[in-house]
Amino acid sequence: MSFHLQGREACPRCGERVRSLRLSDEIVRHHQCTKCGYRYEDVQEATLDADGRMDGFSCLDALPEPEQEVVETLVLLMLGNATLVGALELTSRTLADLVCEHGAPYSTLRGFTYPACKWRIALATRFASYLVVIDQGLWRVCFTMRRLRPTALR
Secondary structure, three states, X not given: OOOOOOOOXXXXXXXXXXXXXXXXXXXXXXXXXOOOOOEEEXXXXXXXXXXXXXXXXXXXXXXXXXXXXHHHHHHHHHHOOOEEEEEEEEEOOOHHHHHHHHOOOOEEEOOOOOOEEEEEEEEOOOEEEEEEEXXXXXXXXXXXXXXXXXXXXX
């Protein structure tokens, strides 16, 4: 099972349909399962920057101001030489929920202000895709990245 917040219509716990609500003046979306009642929130709206290009980091505006730069730095550190697939997303789902859904993390980074977990979600001949989750406390910052895999010279 792969993790993808955008367009999620199924409950991460039981798989039933989820009702979503976003008030017109908020960037936070509220979700509730129609069967088990599980609730979570997320921020996944990417916006356009001043040049008219998609700003994949725009959801970080929902974080408290002093923490935005810390989280952005950690995201860029985790990306390294990988490619960001889509935009950053914030969710209120706990790390325990994500571990129940995806199993144990492929790797965990605990040496910074916020812990970060990484799950490998796809493996191909030339690349691997990873779901990365940074636990900010109130929110989990989620993104998918793709990293080229080294291949031997022939």
